[in-house]
Amino acid sequence: MTERLSAQIAFLKEADKLKRVNRANLLLDLSRPENAAEHCWHLALYALVFAxxxxxxxxxxxVIRMLLLHDLVEIEVGDHPIHEDHDWAAIAAAEERAAERLFGMLPADQVPQFLDLWRAFEAEACPDARFAKQLDRCQPIFQVLCAQSPVPAHVQIVRDNLSTGRAAPMREDFPQAYHHALSLLGEATQRDTQEVARRLAFLCEADRLKSVYRASRLLDDSRRENSAEHSWHAMLYAWVLADHAAPGVQIDRVLSMLMLHDIVEIDAGDAPIHGQSDPTLMAAKEDAAAGRLFGLLPPDQTREFNALWREFEAADTSDAVFAKAIDRLHPPIANLQNGGGSWVEYDVTMEQLDQRVGVPVQKGAPDVWAWLRPQVRSALSR
Structure with a gap:
């Protein structure tokens, strides 16, 4: 078990590097480039919303699982903007090598699950992969067109992409999104795109989670982590560590919970686990945030997303207990790597960690806490 868990955590730590891979796209507020990790989270959210x-x-x-891992190869090969000239065959070969190395870090029985899913996405040869690809093509388009002040050069790239580029197949494969993009470009379209427009309002608001920064830091200690990339990484943790969950836990429900669990921080802000925030006040702020944010969606999805978020908060189901364990597990592993991180900043004791981290992790993934606690204790003693 120790060897298996060590391999899983090694892969998850390697995945942290995706947070430092910048894309050509900007955040909707144009403040900085979007990174590949938060892009993967946003795409998974697109899949849930456009389901x-x-x-x-x-x-x-x-589809959600495909989108969680589809860009991991960029850790080694980087991002390649579609409007630039590239040797796409060489890039494909390099990405295949990167996928074999990265997913090869996992225990042998997990390698095919991840590698085959990544290859299926790349081949676009099944309905799931085709829908995932269309989401991957439309999200950058809406990132440009829904920005506060769309960048003219980026708008022209979108026009070219829709007419003759990689996004052109959306006309047949995802017509609602294709025609909504045309309407945002000011072009006449006879198609009703309200189903896309209503959901896109929520997805654009969700972009703000990429600008909510947490107490935890990246593994290389270069900066604080934001809540969108944390949500992506937590989802990946839950998937990789699924065999440490209690029998009967539905991992896909756990992934959806973790995808949504921090969205309320757009309004309420982050409440560091070792900080001094008022739990009652924070709960009220988060409840109001959930009502506003999920209320942007059509009624059925408002109820669905609210229910998932509240189930996670209550942590009284086996799915939510495992989701809570994963949410608590991710930051300590980062702190072990980056020299203490928030433990140093908040002068954290082992007693506090046992209560605030150990209790929920022990409840949801006891084998993982048994493996992690001696490392945490040793680090704090230093």
Whole structure:
């Protein structure tokens, strides 16, 4: 068990590097480039939100998993903007090598699950992969067109992409999104795109989570982590460590909980686990935030997302207990790597960690806490 868990955590620590891979896209407020990790989280959210618009043969759970891992190879090969000239065959070969190395870090029985899913996305040869690809193509388009003040050069790239570029297949494969993009460009379209527009309002608001910074820091200690990339990493943790969950835990529900769990921080802000925030006041702020943010969605999804978020907060189901354990697990592993991080900043004791981290992790993933606690204790003693 120790060897298996060590391999899983080694892979998850390597994945942290995706937070330092910048893309050509900007955040909606134009403040900085979007990084590949928060892009993966946003795409997973796109999949959950646009699920009612997918074909009946599409498995949204599988689409979400594809989108969580699709850009991990960029840790080694970097991002390649579609409007630039590249040797795409060489890039594909390099990405294949990167995928084999990265997913090869996992225990042998998990390697095929991840590698095959990544290859399926790349091949675009099944309904799930085709829908995932269309989301990957439309999210950057809406990042440009829904910005506060769209960058003219980026708008022209979008026009070219929709007409003759990689996004052109959206005309047939995802027509609602394609025609909504045309309407945002000021072009006439006869198609009703309200189903996209209503959901896109929520997705654009969710972009603000990329600017909510946490007490925890990246593994290389270069900066604080934001809540969007934390949510992506927590989802990846839950998937990789699924075999440490209690019997009967539904990992796809856990992934959805972790995808949504911090969205309320857009309004309420982050409340560091070792900080001094008032729990009652914070709970009220988060409850109001959930009402406003999920209220941007159509009524059915408002109820669905609210229920998932509240289930996570209450942590009284086996799915939510495991989700809470994963949420608490991620920061200590980063702190072990970066020299203490928030433990140093907040002068944290082992007693505090046992209570604030150990209790929920022990409850949801006892084997993981048994493996982690001696490392934490040793680090704090130093």
């Amino acid at each position: 009612p618009l997918a074909n009946p043969d599409v498995s949204i759970a599988r």
